[in-house]
Amino acid sequence: MLDVDGETHEMLLDNYISNLKRKKWENNYVIAEKTVQLFRHFIDTIQWSTTIELLNQLREYGFKITSALPLQFIVGNIIRRILNIIREEHTAARKSSEEEIDVQESLHKIVTSEDDVDDYNSIVPELKLSIFEHLDEFQIEIESSNEDISKQALEHIHSNEIILTVGKSSEVEMFLKEAAKDRTFEVFITECSPLNHGRQLALNLSKHKIQSTLIPDSTMFGIMSRVNKVIIGVDSVMANGGLRTFNGCHAVALAAAHYSVPVIVLAPMYKLSSRYLSSYNQDAFNEFVSPDGVLNYSDSVVSKVDVYNPTYDYVPPENVTLFISNNGGHSPSYVYRLLSEIYHPLDYDLSVHNK
Amino acid sequence: MSTSKVQKQDVLQAVVVASFFHKNFWPAADGDSACLMPLVNRPLLHYTLDMLESSGIVDVIVFCSSGSVDRIKASVQRAAGARRLNVVYTTSDTCRSFGDVLRHLDACALIRNDFVLLWGNVVGQLPLLPLVKRFKSLRQSSDRGAVMTIVYQQSGDPNTSSAADQTIVLAADTGRVLFHNRARGKISLPLELVLNSTVNIRRDLIDTNVVICSTAVPPLFADNFDFQTKDDFVKGLLINEEILNSTLYAHVVDGDGYAGEVFDWPSYQRVTRDVMHRWTYPQVPEVVDKYSLRYGNVYIGENLKLALTCNLGNDTVVGSDSRFGSSTHISNTVIGKNCTIGNNVTIENSYLFNGVTVNDKSVIRFSVVGENCTIKENSNISDSCILGSGVMIEPNTNLKLMRILSSDLTNKSKKLSAKAYAYDTENDSDSDDDQDVRGLTFRKRSWSINSCSSSDNDDTASVAASIPDDTCMFYSEVVDSLIRGFEDHVHCDNLILEINSSRYAYNINYREANFQVIRAMLTLNTKAELEALNQVRYYAQLQSKLDYFLPVLKNYIKTMDSCEDCLSAIEDIAKGEELLNTVIVKVIHHLYNMNILSEESILKWHEKEEDTQFAKTIREKANKLIEWLKDAEEETDSDEDDSS
Numbered sequence: 001m002l003d004v005d006g007e008t009h010e011m012l013l014d015n016y017i018s019n020l021k022r023k024k025w026e027n028n029y030v031i032a033e034k035t036v037q038l039f040r041h042f043i044d045t046i047q048w049s050t051t052i053e054l055l056n057q058l059r060e061y062g063f064k065i066t067s068a069l070p071l072q073f074i075v076g077n078i079i080r081r082i083l084n085i086i087r088e089e090h091t092a093a094r095k096s097s098e099e100e101i102d103v104q105e106s107l108h109k110i111v112t113s114e115d116d117v118d119d120y121n122s123i124v125p126e127l128k129l130s131i132f133e134h135l136d137e138f139q140i141e142i143e144s145s146n147e148d149i150s151k152q153a154l155e156h157i158h159s160n161e162i163i164l165t166v167g168k169s170s171e172v173e174m175f176l177k178e179a180a181k182d183r184t185f186e187v188f189i190t191e192c193s194p195l196n197h198g199r200q201l202a203l204n205l206s207k208h209k210i211q212s213t214l215i216p217d218s219t220m221f222g223i224m225s226r227v228n229k230v231i232i233g234v235d236s237v238m239a240n241g242g243l244r245t246f247n248g249c250h251a252v253a254l255a256a257a258h259y260s261v262p263v264i265v266l267a268p269m270y271k272l273s274s275r276y277l278s279s280y281n282q283d284a285f286n287e288f289v290s291p292d293g294v295l296n297y298s299d300s301v302v303s304k305v306d307v308y309n310p311t312y313d314y315v316p317p318e319n320v321t322l323f324i325s326n327n328g329g330h331s332p333s334y335v336y337r338l339l340s341e342i343y344h345p346l347d348y349d350l351s352v353h354n355k
Numbered sequence: 356m357s358t359s360k361v362q363k364q365d366v367l368q369a370v371v372v373a374s375f376f377h378k379n380f381w382p383a384a385d386g387d388s389a390c391l392m393p394l395v396n397r398p399l400l401h402y403t404l405d406m407l408e409s410s411g412i413v414d415v416i417v418f419c420s421s422g423s424v425d426r427i428k429a430s431v432q433r434a435a436g437a438r439r440l441n442v443v444y445t446t447s448d449t450c451r452s453f454g455d456v457l458r459h460l461d462a463c464a465l466i467r468n469d470f471v472l473l474w475g476n477v478v479g480q481l482p483l484l485p486l487v488k489r490f491k492s493l494r495q496s497s498d499r500g501a502v503m504t505i506v507y508q509q510s511g512d513p514n515t516s517s518a519a520d521q522t523i524v525l526a527a528d529t530g531r532v533l534f535h536n537r538a539r540g541k542i543s544l545p546l547e548l549v550l551n552s553t554v555n556i557r558r559d560l561i562d563t564n565v566v567i568c569s570t571a572v573p574p575l576f577a578d579n580f581d582f583q584t585k586d587d588f589v590k591g592l593l594i595n596e597e598i599l600n601s602t603l604y605a606h607v608v609d610g611d612g613y614a615g616e617v618f619d620w621p622s623y624q625r626v627t628r629d630v631m632h633r634w635t636y637p638q639v640p641e642v643v644d645k646y647s648l649r650y651g652n653v654y655i656g657e658n659l660k661l662a663l664t665c666n667l668g669n670d671t672v673v674g675s676d677s678r679f680g681s682s683t684h685i686s687n688t689v690i691g692k693n694c695t696i697g698n699n700v701t702i703e704n705s706y707l708f709n710g711v712t713v714n715d716k717s718v719i720r721f722s723v724v725g726e727n728c729t730i731k732e733n734s735n736i737s738d739s740c741i742l743g744s745g746v747m748i749e750p751n752t753n754l755k756l757m758r759i760l761s762s763d764l765t766n767k768s769k770k771l772s773a774k775a776y777a778y779d780t781e782n783d784s785d786s787d788d789d790q791d792v793r794g795l796t797f798r799k800r801s802w803s804i805n806s807c808s809s810s811d812n813d814d815t816a817s818v819a820a821s822i823p824d825d826t827c828m829f830y831s832e833v834v835d836s837l838i839r840g841f842e843d844h845v846h847c848d849n850l851i852l853e854i855n856s857s858r859y860a861y862n863i864n865y866r867e868a869n870f871q872v873i874r875a876m877l878t879l880n881t882k883a884e885l886e887a888l889n890q891v892r893y894y895a896q897l898q899s900k901l902d903y904f905l906p907v908l909k910n911y912i913k914t915m916d917s918c919e920d921c922l923s924a925i926e927d928i929a930k931g932e933e934l935l936n937t938v939i940v941k942v943i944h945h946l947y948n949m950n951i952l953s954e955e956s957i958l959k960w961h962e963k964e965e966d967t968q969f970a971k972t973i974r975e976k977a978n979k980l981i982e983w984l985k986d987a988e989e990e991t992d993s994d995e996d997d998s999s
Binding site for chain 1: 408409435436438439480508509510511559608609610612613625628632633634635636637642648650651652669670
């Protein structure tokens with residue numbers, strides 16, 4: 001639980017940012033949970049009467065966090081999602097008070113409607129309650145997202161198939177375990193150097209009686225011709241359907257494309273990010289961590305070489321066959337549509353205040 | 356996290372010593388507040404506190420001298436994570452060394468439990484809690500006498516490990532420290548170390564200045580008032596292991612983190628490089644502050660104005676709000692915030708602190724430029740220049756190997772311009788501490804493959820002011836004493852007393868002392884004087900000096916051995932000095948006449964087989980003297996053999 005007793009919002013933000021910077025929460029799932037908890041607390045304690053006041057205050061906090069942590073895409077996703085929830089609840093409440101209409105929005109309706117632009121300036125009674133209800137749903141969605149994804153495992157993994165995965169991802173682990181309940185198949189796991197998380201996954205799967213083989217990253221291409229499917233996890237999905245994922249995945253995706261092996265990406269909805277790849281430089285996309293692991297500090301060459309240890313790889317959308325989210329399968333070209341469903345266009349840029 | 360519920364004895368404390376008791380960084384920073392000196396545009400102390408905070412240590416005691424406590428407090432408050440730390444300041448005016456600080460801690464009774472002790476100059480990222488846990492379990496299970504775990508960083512870099520220059524012997528199984536020596540070159544290990552157990556003898560370890568101490572450490576310092584530094588402590592404990600019943604352990608960091616200490620300029624360079632190369636992650640510029648990183652380890656701050664043709668090379672940090680002119684080249688350099696760099700400027704391997712202005716066409720290499728300095732057009736500052744804050748360098752100035760101040764506080768500085776005074780290290784005879792102050796390492800690293808093996812010759816030889824070893828120090832003291840003695844007609848007994856006390860101070864043995872005294876006596880003249888003298892007058896003057904110092908000579912040259920030393924000293928000096936070379940036989944003869952040198956010793960010296968050409972010619976020259984001596988022997992029984 002987040003320790004919120006008697007601390008100001010600034011302190012909370014400060015602690016939250018420092019925890020993220022220090023990687024106290026390794027897992028994206030934990031980061032998502034903590035972020036929802038934090039913003040729940042904010043919604044509860046901020047003094048607001050009109051919806052726009054609440055939105056502006058949250059956007060300000062959100063801007064603070066995202067500018068302090070430009071590389072944590074998840075945080076921005078969650079914040080935008082929460083803002084969208086508030087907007088939705090506001091609109092729904094207003095519309096239901098004005099006239100009883102179908103809340104369900106269809107593509108046709110969105111395209112054709114010349115809706116009056118809502119300024120969120122009105123006071124909506126009971127809004128807080130409905131927001132909290134919606135947030136509860138959202139939290140449950142996050143919690144159960146891995147389960148929801150793994151439920152679709154049987155549609156994708158068939159008997160005696162050979163699956164290749166990269167490193168360790170909780171989604172992939174659960175997905176494979178779920179499929180193993182009914183089918184037998186073989187898994188190749190690349191080590192994913194330098195962190196070598198692949199070893200842990202191999203251990204976990206073999207405990208679960210799944211036939212798994214750990215291979216060095218370099219042998220991946222040789223094995224690819226025998227592989228039926230590549231299933232990987234992801235750090236976040238970019239707005240164009242590209243992936244920001246563990247280092248080494250791009251090579252795997254290219255090898256898969258060479259042998260026409262389908263690449264399936266397991267991505268819960270909260271990993272959908274509204275950002276595009278603008279440069280390979282760290283400022284926008286990648287994160288370089290300590291060279292430790294690539295090279296030991298005790299090596300005598302340390303002072304003579306520049307060592308890079310990037311965390312992520314960018315995989316372009318054309319190398320991805322299918323996304324499996326908790327809502328089902330989507331092709332990369334459909335990501336833009338999902339984005340417009342879960343985020344409000346006004347929230348893409350958190351820095352600008354709405355009037 | 357609130358600490359109120361945690362039981363008091365479970366709280367892990369950290370003690371940060373924020374006073375360095377050395378002037379290695381002067382004049383860029385003084386000893387009291389050197390921990391506030393920026394390293395990659397962030398005060399050193401912030402790195403240390405950040406490391407503690409990320410290890411989960413909340414209770415921090417900061418020791419600082421009373422003069423700097425306000426500045427340190429203010430700086431800590433600006434640190435990002437300070438709010439999450441529970442910082443207690445303690446200060447004392449009487450502390451003159453690290454040992455005093457621990458005695459002070461003991462007196463104040465601030466320590467309640469095992470604690471982490473570190474200096475305010477530690478940069479790195481090290482999980483401390485596992486180390487403390489291991490230390491505690493060690494004390495509980497196997498060794499109750501364990502008082503300290505010293506954390507070392509393993510380094511394969513020949514530059515750094517030879518700079519640290521320490522030999523440590525560790526028990527292979529437990530990591531217990533068995534032997535510690537800081538000597539250069541050859542060392543001798545006691546045989547019993549290796550007889551019964553497997554040990555690791557290591558020279559690749561560098562200090563991190565992080566130690567985990569038990570509560571027994573401050574009382575140990577209090578009981579042994581001669582412990583001044585950590586090295587004293589380590590040495591004292593190892594020698595008196597049985598008496599004090601305390602043992603030391605070492606933890607070597609390799610792969611599970613990084614820690615480095617910044618204690619002088621070479622280590623400042625090394626740690627800066629490591630921060631830029633991200634070994635300290637997540638304590639890297641763009642995580643702790645607002646920078647963006649480009650390939651080649653180029654960190655760029657906010658709000659920069661870079662001219663189109665300005666070139667930022669590898670390993671460069673540029674602070675926010677700085678401006679750069681066109682055709683300016685910058686590489687391997689840290690530039691502070693709010694700096695203004697003109698056109699056609701070249702800055703390489705240097706450190707510019709905040710608010711520096713560099714005007715057009717200036718060149719800065721391997722130098723440190725303090726806060727708010729101004730460097731005017733066409734200046735060239737290179738080879739380990741250290742500029743204090745607020746210095747103004749006039750146009751067209753060439754500076755090398757200098758320490759520059761903005762004002763003349765000590766009246767010992769040479770005035771360069773209104774706001775630039777060069778501090779002359781050599782003339783500072785009354786500075787009480789003879790610490791070796793090392794400048795930046797300014798020769799370029801050689802990229803050849805075999806540079807690792809030949810590290811002693813070319814990689815480290817270029818430290819600006821190399822450490823004077825004890826013998827050299829002794830020699831220069833003797834020269835000082837003799838010059839003063841001759842000019843002021845000091846009584847020779849007093850001179851002997853002075854020389855002897857220097858001899859004890861620098862731990863010089865008898866024979867070495869004899870050798871050095873003679874050398875000093877023969878080299879009293881300065882270069883300029885020598886040039887003015889011709890051979891005859893030179894000898895006359897030398898003779899008068901020798902006569903004056905007769906009692907001194909008598910005191911030192913008594914035995915056969917000492918005569919031998921004396922002769923070899925003369926030979927040694929003659930080798931380097933043309934004038935003395937011409938009169939060497941006369942000098943030897945004179946010394947014989949004064950009953951300083953015995954006949955036997957001269958003969959023995961002459962007979963000694965020597966390989967070098969120089970030694971042979973000298974002996975040839977002395978042939979006449981020898982013949983005469985042999986004749987004289989037959990005539991008179993010599994009685995000048997006053998060996999004791």
